[in-house]
Amino acid sequence: MGSLAAPRSAAAGGVSGGVVVRPGLFARLGGPARVTVVSAPAGSGKTVLLRSWIAEAGLAGRAGWVAAGREERDPQRFWLSVAGALRQTGPGAGLVRAVTGAPDLDGWALVEGLLGDLAPLEDPVWLVIDDVHELGPDALRQLGLLVMRAPPGLRFVLAARHDVRLGLHRLRLEGGLAELRAGDLKFTLAEAGELFTVAGVALDEPAVAVLHERTEGWAAGLRLAALSLAGHPDPERFAAEFSGSERTVAEYLVAEVLDRQSERVRRLLLRTSVLERVNGELAGLLTGDEGGERVLQDLEAAGAFVVSLDAARSWFRYHQMFAGLLRLELRRTAPGEVTGLHAAAASWFAAQGSGAEAVRHAQAAGDWELAARLLAVHWPALHLGGQAGAVHELLAGFPPGMPEADAGLAVVAAADELAQGSLEAAERYLTLAGRHSASVPVGRGEYGRLLLGVVRLLLDRQRGNLPAVAADAREVQAMASVADAVQPGLGEDLSALALISLGSTEYWATASEDAERYLERGIALARQGGRPYLEFTGLAYQAAHEFYHSLGRAAERGRRAVDLAERHGWAGDPAAGMACMAVAAALVWQGQPDAAEPWVQRAERTLTADTQPAAVLAIRYLRGMLELERGRDAAALAALEAGDPLARRLAGPNYFVDRIRALLVHALVRLGQAERAGQFLAGLGEQDRERDPIRVAAAELRLAQDDPQAALAALAPVEGHVSEDYWGFWRARAHMLEAIARDGLGDPDAADAALERALDLSERSGDLTPFLFYPAAGLLERHARHRTAHAALVAEIRGMLAGTQAGPLYGTRPPSRPEPLLEPLSGSEVRVLRYLPTNLSAPEIARELSVSTNTVKSHMRHLYAKFGTHHRAEAVDLARALGLLAPARTSPASR
Secondary structure, eight states: OOSOOOOSSTTTSOBTTBOOOOHHHHHHHTSSOSEEEEEOOTTSSHHHHHHHHHHHTTOTTTEEEEEOOGGGGSHHHHHHHHHHHHHTSHHHHTTSOOOOOOTTOOHHHHHHHHHHHHTTOOSOEEEEEEOGGGSOHHHHHHHHHHHHHSOTTEEEEEEESSOOOOOOHHHHHHTOEEEEOHHHHSOOHHHHHHHHHHTTOOOOHHHHHHHHHHHTTOHHHHHHHHHHHTTOSOHHHHHHHOSTTSHHHHHHHHHHTGGGSOHHHHHHHHHGGGOSSEEHHHHHHHHSOSOHHHHHHHHHHTTSSEEEOSTTSOEEEEOHHHHHHHHHHHHHHOGGGHHHHHHHHHHHHHHTTOHHHHHHHHHHTTOHHHHHHHHHHHHHHHHHTTOHHHHHHHHHTSOTTHHHHOHHHHHHHHHHHHHHTOHHHHHHHHHHHHHHGGGSOHHHHHHHHHHHHHHHHHHHHHHTOHHHHHHHHHHHHHTHHHHHHHSTTHHHHHHHHHHHHHHHHHHHHTOOHHHHHHHHHHHHHHHHTTOHHHHHHHHHHHHHHHTTTOHHHHHHHHHHHHHHHHHHTOTTSHHHHHHHHHHHHHHHHTTOHHHHHHHHHHHHHHOOTTTOHHHHHHHHHHHHHHHHHHTOHHHHHHHHHTHHHHHHHOSSOOHHHHHHHHHHHHHHHHTTOHHHHHHHHHTSOHHHHTSHHHHHHHHHHHHHTTOHHHHHHHHTTGGGOGGGOTTOHHHHHHHHHHHHHHHHTTOHHHHHHHHHHHHHHHHHHOOOHHHHHSOOHHHHHHHHHSOOTTHHHHHHHHHHHTTOOOOGGGTOOOOOOOOOOSSOOOHHHHHHHTTTTSSOOHHHHHHHHTSOHHHHHHHHHHHHHHHTOSOHHHHHHHHHHTTSSOOOOSSOOOO
């Protein structure tokens, strides 16, 4: 019994003779601790792990193995097995005496004998005891005694399905105890792939990932899948369908887990298997029996595939394969009860305010009217909680055509279309909801109008329609009492949403102080109501607005918003893109384009023109600024030109339209295309040409045409428009261009005065772009020799300019570029292009973009044709050279 015999079952043995080597776990097993406890449920791979560790570490001659099966519950038999196992080790062979059973020989005497025999032990020996939970109370107490008194050279590795009482708390306090739990034994995705490989099963990576997710890394589940897959004609289909109801898995779970439970526990497990999570109260409701929480806690402690979800151990879930087996067994033994169980769960979750779970159970019960009503009632809370994905999933669970026929569902469908990026479809659903609202019962009509108002507010916000948003916000706030009647406190939450929507739209339209005021009030209400998602969205826009006051505070608030998003799983939300954009903008304006690049890329990945046209317009502007700082003028021009169609899609004025136009002129001048720049300016309306950014652009063009007097005339009104430029961005640029013009006219004193005014503004704001865009090195050098209040800033700017190329405005040629594409890329092609530098295959890119593989392959063919290449790597290189992709990086930029 002490020999290292082959494993007893498929769950405990290798697969097709192969074993996955797990060096991390091996290191912990062979660590300095005197006792290592491996405690995990059946099929977790304990036995295989221990045997492979012994083999890998070369311990076969120094490890005694005892399998404490049920026949070893007799202490005498157990200790005779221990003595025999130790005698088969090299060090133990000469120390442990041979012992035979006798009626008067008890376990205590055998332990004392072992302690005496092992006293001289010097070389380390491991005693590995599997299935310790099978030992009776006397044998466990005797084992505890051996552990406490054993010589230092004797190490213990104790494997069990659940914790056993061995009095090891002192060892834990002294650091002499190591513990491996079920979570430690779970196979990683890479280890799961290796397991299938050594089992001789060929699976592609997506299929391995599906099986790993289904089994939750459970060793026996993976091994049973490997056994079932051997020779299977369609491995990928098998992986997609593999669950707890698969025959080999079901047989294992029934034999090892379900059949070991009492009838009361079986009833609880089966009837609560319809739930994704369960607590004692719910278990009592569905079983009619009290004490459910204690039963669940005992099952978790026993490792019966029950997992606690909170520190108080009041909420639990079942391992998903075990849950699948339970639901199969419930349908087999009590099919008529399933609908009633779901209906009871729906009522309970609705009363608790758990809207998503209530709707799912109502759908499972087939009560579509109840499910629709519950979703409409709980949608505001789901939206305010950042659960757009859950809403989308719930809508998909209704029969086809039902969202079009139900007023409440139509409103929710409109909100879902907004989240998915289809403003037109959202408008269509809102129209349908308005038509159906006349047939809604009087008691629900007011609430229906509130829902319509909230979604209309979200739609107008995404369109950037400031007057409409202001009217929508007033309407939503006026209906606070209607909201509170449905859910106490919802009125204030929706007021916070209205204020944040108003502030964000005001930001895009005018970037005025009103935006900050609305955002501050909305964030305060969100915090007061405990709405972190709403707070996060407000913080993101506040960070963007703070950019016009303090670059440092903008970056700090942006990072705070991103951190909040990452903690709650909202990193893909458009507001996270806004926060990333605020951080990136601060870095660009401070002259740090390389540090800004990863933040810009995150914003570009998160925000799309379909869902956030105003935000994407701002990204085009930011990308243009960044590329101009890098001297990549053609790439900047491409980004800025892409902003023009976005501007036309907006329903109201936008702060960035004039800025993009001015920057576009700047890029054309830098590229030596002064004639085209002049034609662009001439095509603008008279009112547009009077705006400060456009006047600055016109002055730059006149300087490029060697007409400094005309440049000064264009700049003359800029200083008076302080209300439109309270931050000083355009005034600083105007002063810098004035300095260059005055110097060109032979008036160095006036040039120095204008340069000092530009430095005054930049010192306060931290904005270095006027000097990076108009790098008049000679002027700065002369200014540094004169009396200036900004000597340190001048030195910093000169240091940044050292070694960089000036634009053609100042007499140098732009760096060479590849020929521009003859045909521009479509939006879909650009989205695919961004994934080409990755290692993702076409099917993986398709999954990321939620399109078909054929669609991705088609876009890739079009990309290669437009780039004039047949290779992915060449397309990536050309795209980077043209500024369509960020340059390759040797190491990730830090935040």
